[in-house]
Amino acid sequence: MNSTVALLLCGPAALLATAVMAAGASRLAAATRLVYGATLAISAVLLATAASHLAGNPGEASATLPLGLPWTGARFRLDGLSAFFLVVVNLGGTITSLYGLGYGRHESQPHRVLPFYPAFLAGMNLVVLANDAFSFLLSWEFMSLASWALVMAHHRDEANRRAGYIYLVMASFGTMALLLAFGLLAGPAGTYAFDAMRTAHPDRFAAGAVLVLMLLGAGSKAGLVPLHAWLPLAHPAAPSHVSALMSGIMTKVAIYGFIRVVFDLLGEPAWWLGVAVLLIGGVTAVLGILHALMEKDLKRLLAYSTIENIGVIFASLGLALAFKANGMPSAAALAFTAALFHVLNHSFFKSLLFFGAGAVLSATGERDMEKLGGLIHRLPVTSFVFLIGCVSISALPPFNGFASEWLVFQAILRSPELPQWGLKVIVPAVGGMLALSAALAAACFVKAFGITFLGRARSAAVERAHEVDRWSLAAMVVLAAFCLLAGILPGLVIDSLSTVTLPLVGERMPVQMAQPWLSIVPIAESRSSYNGLLVFAFITISASLAAFFIHRFASHALRRGIAWGCGFPDAVPAAQYTAVSFAQPIRRVFGGFAFRSRETVDMPAPGALEPARLKVEMHDVAWEIFYQPITGAIDFATERLNHLQFLTIRRYLTLVFLYLVILLLVLALWP
């Protein structure tokens, strides 16, 4: 048993111990600090271990415990991929725990959060380490279960109960899909160890089936359209730091599962597998961000934007698949690196944004943006870091979101070298979708920040708000710093990812840190290059130059006055643009096909006193197409079958009698 793996396994064990302890002591006053302190320490250790392994030797280490499935044992393995995702998970875990140290104090039901929070972290760690189907699924479902308990933390709220219900049902649907996929990979003999699956290559049909099942299984957890229905319900329902974990980290664990099976266990893919992933990714990106734009609940908005980012990641994974299938390892490496890079970035800024939302929530008690506004005056630090989060997620240079999306686009530009016509046509279309979703994301976060933090207060709750505790601030500031660093030093990340890409796609991106001025050059400098550091430097320098010159040589006089507003008298805050009205032009443009939205205005007759009314009717198309029929069918079936509970004894006897006669007939007709 390898020492690193042993250490990494002690982590989850310690977390579980913490969970048990928390279950006992959760009603103590000091429990919050103890639990989050413990998780903070443990995650930090795990993070350090995984990071050192990722930076150091890219070798593999494995261990087997006499647990789980008897004749397979609980197998665990540490390789580049799992090390990277361990970093993602535990970085999230560390910072979330830091945030929790402060945020957790506002928790009304600590005994329903503290025991499950460490368990949730442990589950995610174990998924990433697992090396056989059983322990993988066990940890996977344990993770779902723990997060379900966290979603149900505030169970008195009907909406939360519904969210939890839909979440766990979808989760177990996904698990079933994964189970079937592993069943195919394991074969009738039941060789559930990943090592065995790696060597045995399924035929084309089986491979296709596995991929579809993985899209269903991992996709439902990650939130691919149309399996996303649970996500915008469940993620916001949990306490904010848990929402951050679920949105920022758990979805990444799902992506890990997808990569592990499709890139690692499945062997050589067929090119059309890539097409499916590409298309689903593109559609998910666009629909996700459109939904986010229509949202006025801050946390739901963030949840939907998670769906968009997942779409981006899957699209670039699909690209990597297509390249890999066509024997273009360098291009595959580019696309794959882009995907992983985006995984990391999204875990940064999505956690940051959820923390910000949590801060707003604890400061004002509001999630509804229509009741917020002007918070930039009340929560200066929070609003600043939230702004950084918005800029990063909107893929604007020089922050990290842009760096990864830039790589994705670079990968798309390699696609003309692909031989298949299908890909030739689809890839640019998907590229267009990604571009569209990027632009919409910018719009969405202009709205998110503008409505929440800018303008004037829309409710009394905002006046009472004041800056949150220093733990939360520290967590957010750290994440903001990460967003900037990953943005201006992308080469660092890309190089550390090489140990992940090499074994999976058989190639790595060229070394970046050797480039002059730390710029990144995916293929060749004459072809394309980007230097976040210099762009950042140029902008700051020129901005400060301009400011300096003007204040030096021109006026720097300043007078406060009432807003001009085309000479309109100072209107009430309600006259400001709201979240809904902000999104109205875009709804006009895209709503027609995305939501079958319809606007009806009833304008009273001239001189009539009643107000004019604008009614907007929108449909969640995915829900209506996929989910309602299913629930309807189940309802119908139960209604019909339920009569069987109310028969007379004679009728029951008749059933038995008929069954007997039928069986005898079968026997009589038996050859």
Place this chain on the structure above:
Amino acid sequence: MTGFSFDAVAAILFIPAGAAAILAAMPNYKMTALVNVIASLLTLLAALSLFVTDRPAPGQYLLVDDLNIVFIVLNTFVGFTTSVFSASYIAHELETGRLTAPNLRFYHAMYQIMMFGMNLAFVSNNIGLMWVAVELATLTTVLMVGIYRTHEALEAAWKYFILGSVGIALALFGTILVYMAAQPVVGEGTNAMVWSVLIEKAAHFDPALLSVAFIFLLLGYGTKVGLAPLHAWLPDAHAEGPTPISAVLSGLLLNVALYAVLRFKLLLAASPQAIGPGPLMVTMGLTSLIFAAFMLYRRRDIKRLFAYSSIEHMGIIVFAFGMGGPLANFAGLLHMVMHSLTKSAIFFAVGHIAQVKGTQKISEIRGLTESHPGLGWALVIGVVAIAGLPPLGIFMSEFLVVSSTFARHPWLAIPLVFGLLIAFGALLLRLTGLAFGEPRGGMAPVEASYVPMYSHLALVFAAGIYLPAPLVAWFQHVAGILG
């Protein structure tokens, strides 16, 4: 020297029988409850001693082999924990006046007779004797289901009795047919009914007779397993009887009938020309699974809800054994054990719930985790376990069943998974209502002990994480026997 030699099998049989006689004579109910517990404990110890003492050679009437040890130990264990639970439960029933002291005497005597019947069914090597034993167990439970004398209770008992006795008849005819098939080969007399003899010579039996016999046996004993469409007695019997009996019914009696079916499946499998028992069992299993899954949605009575979930799980188990093969059989055995433990634990919890809330209506029970945390979370764990979520035992068996089935016959796995998901949705829906939300119903604390309940859950949890090697080897061996 010819000293005293301890005969475990005899002990397993005579302790309950003797206890029954004593209990029938004892007036004081507190004493009877205690004696009941002690007797069950002794039976359990005797059963455990089967591991250490050398097994008696298969005689004309009794047999102990690897297959039935599993059942015996499980049976006596759950019998013991249930008797502990029943002690506190019955006390409460007496306070509320639903039962009278004479009832209790009857109840405890019957309890031991039932245990005797079930143990006899397991150890009997003679298909006639096994039949008698199963019927004995059935009839005693009939009487206990009717013990509350209420309209509903008598209804349930009556339904149980009529359907049960038809089952009895069918099973008996099947048994006779087996004898007829064996008689020309084995020769007249008792030998033609001794299972261990039959299994050796089964290859030469008349396949046509065996096939007919199996159909009758499958229906006869299947009625007691509660397979749809023979299940009708099961939900009401569970819902209207005393909760300990519901626990025993789901946890044990169904296993007894299942055990009988398995024995005859082996017999049939040994005769190549006869119809394959596999397809029949797979069909019945899937039917029960999917049917029960849908029935779960409209249930309003909490005990009836879990009764239907028992049907569902019996479906899964029968399906697994019908699939056959080392993986599926292993899964079937594991699933059966896990289901017995979990389901009886759930019924313990339900018993406490019904007593503190004063109702069995699901709609009138809310927010248990808030009003009774210990009870509520136990229910959550139990339902999570029964719904097949890790890290609890049933997940492992479902994992094996589903994945191995999908690898062998993909088209069989689809309905299986479908049924599992439907059932999961229903159970979780009810659980969300019961355990969470604004508390509703009685708030009085539970005075009974949670030990039986939590001990079962602990076992289930442990099994989900870690199965000890000897147990595994032994299960694999049994799975091998089951072919």
Place this chain on the structure above:
Amino acid sequence: MNGLTFDIAHLLAGSLVLISFMMLYQDRLFALINVFALHAVVLALSVAWQAYIQDAHHLYITAAIALVFKAIVIPVGLHRIIQRLGIHRDIETAVGIGPTMLAGIGLVTLSMVLMLRVTPEADPLAREDLAFALSIILLGLLVMVTRRNAVSQVVGFMSLENGLVLAATGAKGMPLVVEISVAFSILIAFIVIGVFLFRIRERFDSVDIGALDDYRGERR
């Protein structure tokens, strides 16, 4: 074995089937019970005959049980119950007589077909007996299924048991275990049914399961 013994056994078994058919088209309770008594008598005869030709003397006990309990005690008891409950002039078939008879014929053919697949090496007498027994069992079930009234369902159930006894006795050298268990099961069955009838009598005003049917598991 010589033809005569075989023929007599055959005749008796066949006449049992015939009487089951008679039960099928009785729609008065008293008539039904009387026919059942006849059924029991014939059964007793055939069992006795079996005892004679197999010279298995324990079978005489079975015959006696059949004669005493089924042909005398139970019919009388049922008469009592019917009079006490005052349900003696019920017309109580659920399905028309015609269809029932057709179904009965179908069942008999089915059982014949099944049993004739049995390899002829097996003792022919046993084979014929089995065929008849199977048809009697199925007909008994048919009675239970087509009658609404508890009493007649009990009767149907017992004719089913008769079929079992016939089969058991037809099986050469079947150990005593089985006869005892048959008797014992009938005994239990009868006692418990009696108990239940009385309870039910207290609860409801008739034995008619129709009255039970207002409660079916969960109230809607």
Place this chain on the structure above:
Amino acid sequence: MISQLAVQGAQMLSVLLLAPLLIGFVRKVKARLVRRQGPSLIQPYRDLVRLMRKEVVLADNASWLFRVTPYLIFAATWVAAALVPTFATGLEFSWTADLIVIVALLGSARFFQALAGMDVGTSFGGLGASREVMIASLAEPAMLLIVFSLALLAGATQLSTVAAFMGSPEVGLRVSLGMSLIALVMVAIAENARIPVDNPATHLELTMVHEAMILEYSGRHLAMIELATFLKLLLYMSLIACVFLPWGLDGASAGPKALAIGAAAYLCKLAVLAILLAVFETAVAKMRVFRVPDFLGAALMLALLGTLLLFVSRSL
């Protein structure tokens, strides 16, 4: 090295100085087209200086973001503009950012402008911002698709390489290029808030987009923003110039003669484009705000079509 840095610096300064002149020129031409005298060419300079001298009147509710934004917008636009080859390719710092980055830089400028519009909390700010992001959400993808097709053609997103490639003989007349050109022009019009998408001269509340966002700005802040908008127009014109009229462009390392030629060519191109713009703006009328999506949708479709054509044709 030094010379290259010099060229780079010259370029940065020149765009800064040229931008107002370009605007003045456009206005002049427009005025002449409608038989008016029009302001003098250097009027924009005067305006800027005047604005810088004035004091800033800041709304009570304005936050620090409101005051920082103008400099950010200016800086982002300036950096972007400085990276577009004007009279010489292969500038010293051209490799720090390719075409995608330039688009993104403009995007971030817009991002902050929209935020600033919402900061004061008047209804007009929100109106402008929401319309702006709607337009951007269509214009940006179109622009990126244009970038795609150029990149596919030149095999690079590096502007210098693209320009060099477009200058080389091997690029013949291509349908997709035409489409991209049209799309680019449409995007440029939208991005610079010119007629028919927006009217830089209007202050009619119902129609304004860009003006609505900067309604609350005054003094030096307004000057910065104005300058940024001037730069943006210049940027797009030089972009069109260097990609579609790459004649006279030469590497920055070339001798001063070549550079002089390049500069002269550049000025001519700008003049031509400015005149075209003026003529176009006087010829057409502003469209309703909700016709804009159709306009930009057309651009998007053209760009996508161009890209697809390229993908397909390259495989032949």
